[in-house]
Structure formats: C-alpha cells, structure tokens
Amino acid sequence: MFLSSAAHTEPTAATPGSEAPALEVSNGQGAVxxxxxxxxxxILNFWNSADPQSRIDNALxxxxxxxxxxxxxxxSICTDxxxxxxxxxxxxxxxxxxxxxxxxxxxxxxLMADYSAVGAGKTFLIGTDGHVIALxxxxxxxxxxxxxxxx
Numbered sequence: 230m231f232l233s234s235a236a237h238t239e240p241t242a243a244t245p246g247s248e249a250p251a252l253e254v255s256n257g258q259g260a261v262x263x264x265x266x267x268x269x270x271x272i273l274n275f276w277n278s279a280d281p282q283s284r285i286d287n288a289l290x291x292x293x294x295x296x297x298x299x300x301x302x303x304x305s306i307c308t309d310x311x312x313x314x315x316x317x318x319x320x321x322x323x324x325x326x327x328x329x330x331x332x333x334x335x336x337x338x339x340l341m342a343d344y345s346a347v348g349a350g351k352t353f354l355i356g357t358d359g360h361v362i363a364l365x366x367x368x369x370x371x372x373x374x375x376x377x378x379x380x
Contacts, residue, residue: 243344245363249273249355250343254304258327263359266302270362270375271355274305275341278314286352286367288322293368295328300357301375303328308337 243249252273253262263271272290276283287305295303305328307315315331318324332340344353354363354371362374 243353243361243364245361247361249353249359249361252304252340252343254306254330256326256330261302261304263355266355267359268357270301270357270371271353272301272303272305272371273344273353273355274303275308275344275351276305277308278318279309284318284322288324289368290352291322291324291328294371295325301371304330306330306332306337306340308332308341 249263249271251263253260255261263273272294274283274287274290276287278284290303290305294301295305303325305324307318307329309315309331312331315329319326319329344351352365353361354366354374356362363370366374
C-alpha cells in the first residue's frame with residue numbers, strides 16, 4: 230500500500246473549518262486521494278486492533294456508509310504493524326476491502342502529523358469542498374450533517 234501526504238514546513242492541524250491535508254492511499258483495489266473525492270463527503274478513519282473502540286467505529290462506518298452510499302466515501306487506515314492481523318480483521322469483521330488501507334511505509338508518521346492523529350481512534354468527516362467538518366463523529370452525527378444525501 231502507498232500512503233502520502235503533503236510536505237509542510239509547519240505542521241497543519243486538521244480541525245473543523247480547515248482544508249483537509251493532502252492524502253493519497255492505495256491498496257489492491259485501487260488508489261484514492263482526498264482531492265479526487267471532492268463532491269463527496271469523506272470519512273477518514275484511523276484505527277488499530279489494540280484500540281477496541283476504533284475497531285468498532287471502523288466497522289460501524291463500513292456498514293453504514295462504505296457499502297451503499299454514493300455521496301459518503303470511506304477511507305479507513307489501519308495503524309497496526311502487522312499486515313497479517315489487518316487482513317484477518319478485514320475478513321473476520323466482514324469489512325469492504327476497497328475502503329481499508331494498511332500502512333506499510335515510512336509516510337504514516339507525516340500523514341498522522343498532518344491529521345494530528347496520534348495513535349488510533351481519530352476520525353475526520355471531510356465535506357464536499359475538501360474542508361474538515363467534524364472530528365470523531367458518530368454515525369448519527371454524520372447522517373445529520375449529510376442529511377438525505379447519505380444514501
């Protein structure tokens with residue numbers, strides 16, 4: 230998998246109202262970037278098997294949006310160090326492989342710094358214009374923000 234984020238001279242904090250830092254990820258299913266998803270809401274989720282709540286949230290986002298939504302897209306990045314464990318969790322939890330990404334290179338640190346995501350359990354809702362709308366939203370909050378456009 231490939232992860233990249235924009236190089237910054239100063240740290241950028243992905244906070245509500247700010248433009249989402251550049252991001253490009255790829256897996257065996259294809260590549261996506263925040264820029265290529267303009268016009269869609271994006272759930273950017275960092276999760277880790279050692280953080281049960283982040284794993285639960287990842288499954289909820291997957292079931293609520295990754296499977297059927299045309300306006301809400303999911304990018305879920307696993308911060309585990311073990312690819313085999315990641316692959317087994319995808320299988321056991323029944324997650325959509327197309328929206329799941331495993332970090333396996335040195336760019337994860339800069340990506341997480343860009344998003345101020347220390348560890349796992351950080352989720353960002355990014356609006357159709359590429360700006361961060363909410364931090365760590367639950368499914369109901371996302372549905373409220375997105376409104377009738379969620380499906």
